Amino acid sequence: MSDREAQIKQRAYELWVQAGQPEGNSEQFWYQAERDISGDDPAAANKGGSMEANEKLDQELEESVPASDPPSATQP
Numbered sequence: 001m002s003d004r005e006a007q008i009k010q011r012a013y014e015l016w017v018q019a020g021q022p023e024g025n026s027e028q029f030w031y032q033a034e035r036d037i038s039g040d041d042p043a044a045a046n047k048g049g050s051m052e053a054n055e056k057l058d059q060e061l062e063e064s065v066p067a068s069d070p071p072s073a074t075q076p
Contacts, residue, residue, distance in 0.1 A: 008033045
């Protein structure tokens with residue numbers, strides 16, 4: 001297996017895990033991974049970076065207060 005194929009395989013696996021490990025559609029994840037690795041998908045250009053950075057951001061967002069929560073108000 002070439003280095004590029006190994007990168008695509010790893011990226012496809014990451015995409016599959018992020019999608020909740022659905023049955024079937026493995027080709028969908030493989031083709032998306034190919035686009036991510038080759039840079040053909042402008043929307044994925046920022047996703048091809050470190051997964052650790054993306055996971056850290058996701059965790060920080062989960063720990064933050066949802067925007068839908070109303071601000072606390074104090075009565076005078």
